[in-house]
Amino acid sequence: MDRVAKLHDDEVEIDTSLVERLVAAQFPQWAGLAVRVVRASGTDNVTFRLGDELSVRLPRTESTQGQVEKDLIWMPRLAPHLPLPIPEPLELGRPGEGYPFSWGVYRWLPGEPLDVEKVDAVAVAGQLAEFVRYLRDVDPTGAPVPSGDPFERGTPLTPRDEMFREALDELREYFDVGRVLASWEESLAADTFEGPARWIHGDLMSGNVMVADGKLSAIIDFGTARAADPAGDVMPAWWLFHGDSRNAYRQALSVDENTWLRARGWALSLTMIAIPYYRDRNPDAISGGQEYVADLLSD
CATH class of the missing domain: 3.90.1200.10 (Aminoglycoside phosphotransferase (APH), C-terminal lobe)
Known part of the structure; x- marks a missing residue:
């Protein structure tokens, strides 16, 4: 089980088991896909691969929640005007399984x-x-x-x-x-x-x-x-x-x-x-x- 190292004192516990449970409960069409943490996750959100084509992003703290909601509004509006791919949010996840914030499923963008x-x-x-x-x-x-x-x-x-x-x-x-x-x-x-x-x-x-x-x-x-x-x-x-x-x-x-x-x-x-x-x-x-x-x- 990949447990994510905390960067902030008020950060919630996040690991692969949590993501597996959240996905299975809320998006059963993707249940069973391999979940693995992205080691280069940022300071505000933790990113996991979900299978080969998807990713999951979860806010680390209360103060960093709300990004998925913002992405669902603005990414589709910005993307057609830009010369490079940007995040494509697919689903908004709800709090659950002991995790208190909203979270998101995105299309995976390849690259390093x-x-x-x-x-x-x-x-x-x-x-x-x-x-x-x-x-x-x-x-x-x-x-x-x-x-x-x-x-x-x-x-x-x-x-x-x-x-x-x-x-x-x-x-x-x-x-x-x-x-x-x-x-x-x-x-x-x-x-x-x-x-x-x-x-x-x-x-x-x-x-x-x-x-x-x-x-x-x-x-x-x-x-x-x-x-x-x-x-x-x-x-x-x-x-x-x-x-x-x-x-x-x-x-x-x-x-x-x-x-x-x-x-x-x-x-x-x-x-x-x-x-x-x-x-x-x-x-x-x-x-x-x-x-x-x-x-x-x-x-």
């Missing part, structure tokens, strides 16, 4: 998470930028919008300032505080977005950017998708790319200087604020954060 060391990174940067451009061009009428939560992507940096400085102070023995603050304050000075809001994915990290045969094959996990500041999808310049591929991504999106600085500030703040939370759970949080911040500040 992006590893820029194994592909032509400049070419992939261009492919991802093309996807972002197409997504931005979709009519945002009625789209989800930021709620005011300072952790929502595509929102202003200023509400994160206090959290950022507290985290940096806690981590001052590991970072060049003056240099980090100089970069952060440069981004704060560019923290003005006058619209119009555009569709953003908001979480184009390697686990959500799928690759097959050296090319992008799909984009998954639209949990942070909304109409917001396009800087939210400039962040992959630092999350995924380096050097020539970073420049290629910026040029393909025609990113102006203020948008570039806002995106860099978001990438920096996400890292600095997250390290204190994850360092007790992940022994590599400090060293990984140091390497990432050094690369970001070198830009």
Whole structure:
């Protein structure tokens, strides 16, 4: 039985046995299909393969539930306008078998998470930028919008300032505080977005950017998708790319200087604020954060 390791203190127990019971009880047409956990599952949801053609996604916590409902509305509307496959939700599962949240059955999308060391990174940067451009061009009428939560992507940096400085102070023995603050304050000075809001994915990290045969094959996990500041999808310049591929991504999106600085500030703040939370759970949080911040500040 595959039991999923917990990433959050308030996370529910999830394992293959639970998924088998949920599927058998609610979707008997798929009962008996092999269930196996996807080891690259994200921090908000756990994904399982269901047979060869399906997948099951279950929220880890109460605060991350509701994604399937959102996907059922928006994925069919976005998909026809995009150059790559995106999640295709098939069924909405109900709470049951001791599991308290709604969950979903999806079409399985083949591919592996992006590893820029194994592909032509400049070419992939261009492919991802093309996807972002197409997504931005979709009519945002009625789209989800930021709620005011300072952790929502595509929102202003200023509400994160206090959290950022507290985290940096806690981590001052590991970072060049003056240099980090100089970069952060440069981004704060560019923290003005006058619209119009555009569709953003908001979480184009390697686990959500799928690759097959050296090319992008799909984009998954639209949990942070909304109409917001396009800087939210400039962040992959630092999350995924380096050097020539970073420049290629910026040029393909025609990113102006203020948008570039806002995106860099978001990438920096996400890292600095997250390290204190994850360092007790992940022994590599400090060293990984140091390497990432050094690369970001070198830009």
